[in-house]
Amino acid sequence: MTLPPFLSYEILGNTLSQYLVAALIILAGGVFRRLLSRLLSKLLFSFAKRYAAGVSVEELHSLLIQPLSTLLLLVTLQIAGATLTYPHSLLARPGQIPWHEVLLGRLLALGFIIAAARVALRLVDFALLVMHRRALLRSQIGPTRLDNQFLPFAKDLLKVLLIIIALLVALGQVFGVNVTALIGGLGIGGLAVAFAAKESLENLIASFTIFLDQPFGVGDLVTAGDVSGTVEKIGFRSTRLRTAEKSYVTVPNKSMIDKPLDNLSLRTSRRVGFTLIFDQKTTSAQLHAIIAGAVAGIKAHPLVTQDVQMKFSALTLAGKEVTVQYFVETTSYDDYLNVKEDLNYCIVEVVEREGGNLAGAPVPVVAASGA
Known part of the structure; x- marks a missing residue:
């Protein structure tokens, strides 16, 4: 055609x-x-x-x-x-590609x-x-x-x-x-490159160490040095944490394995400890009743271990000090706070029922001056 x-x-x-x-x-x-x-x-x-x-x-x-x-x-x-x-230039040599x-x-x-x-x-x-x-x-x-x-x-x-x-x-x-x-x-030039990329190589080796040893994983709540947060990603060079303030912190992998690391998610229970100070008007009978009632209420909670301690630990000018310690069997921080709140209400109800009085701010003692 x-x-x-x-x-x-x-x-x-x-x-x-x-x-x-x-x-x-x-x-x-x-x-x-x-x-x-x-x-x-x-x-x-x-x-x-x-x-x-x-x-x-x-x-x-x-x-x-x-x-x-x-x-x-x-x-x-x-x-x-x-x-x-392709059009060739007039200045191009024969056989030369433009x-x-x-x-x-x-x-x-x-x-x-x-x-x-x-x-x-x-x-x-x-x-x-x-x-x-x-x-x-x-x-x-x-x-x-x-x-x-x-x-x-x-x-x-x-x-x-x-x-x-x-x-x-x-x-x-x-x-x-x-x-x-x-x-x-x-x-x-490998030696020069190795010195130039020393920190990057250390972090890369640390990432393999984290993967093989598995001291923590994605989703764990950890504390490494001064940084604490939930692990969101483990990368080649760094580990990314979400803190309690919802900020996003990037920590080099070398720091995650060189510093003491506390994996809070692997704890079998969480400790609760504080001190109650009663005023001097609270009698010993009231203290016995308050401690017995509070210990019974704390032990009755399904998420609390049985090693509950509540002791009349000190007698000071500020008042009568009673230390409280118990452990909550949970790895969830929200459940831990809920249990603390429930048992704080329980202790307050026992104190009110037995007529005890919690002390206010300590009053400084002023020495009497001579006439």
Whole structure:
């Protein structure tokens, strides 16, 4: 079939027929990209329903289909660009590739590597999401401590490895760097790099120590040095804590294992201790009755251990001191506060029933002066 004469008209070294072919490839690629995205959505969603119950279509689309569409778009542009001839400069030497063609080729290659790396990173996100949802279905009470700690750690580790691989590929394919020689050169300068990144390496090693030894996990209430809070994430370099003031504190992993660490969530019970001061008008009979009634009320609480102590410990000018100590069998701070409140009301009711009087602020004693 003979093409119309106007299609042979040249613009910037290419005929109109070449531009038309490139435009048709881009158009066909756009249509194919939409069809392939829908097909992949159905195939992947059927897989997700079979092996990863709980993963929605929206999550699947945002994680995988969008980066795959970008990758297909770049492939379409590269195929369409291969049908065109780049105009050569009059100053270019024979056989020399024009600089703008080299630049465009490298930009497309870099975009292709970035898009492929993005797809690989989203695949890691999708795989970890599937594992997390399977952990939720496997346990009625939610993911285990190992799931909460291992899955984010594995996710970060895989992403770092993929980014390093993509960076090395980009250096070799786009910028023409000899990757083998570069890696060999790192062995020569490894000592300098190790000294420069000493703290980062220490924190990385500490993260592996935390993962293997498991002194704490995600969700635990810990105190490390002067910082106390609930562990929300354990990363490569640092551990993130949510304090009681709802602030977000980042602590280097090295500090988490070098300093004495108190895992408050592993306590079998929480201690309550305080001192009551009765005025001098409270009689010994009233004190006996108050102590006996309060101890009985405290022991009757279902979350209190039986080692309850309430003793008449001191007789001072301020009044008669009675120390109170008991343990609440709970790891929940809210339950601990509720038990304290209930038993404080119980003690106040016993004191009121027996007619005791709690002392106010101590009155300073002033020595009498001579006449």
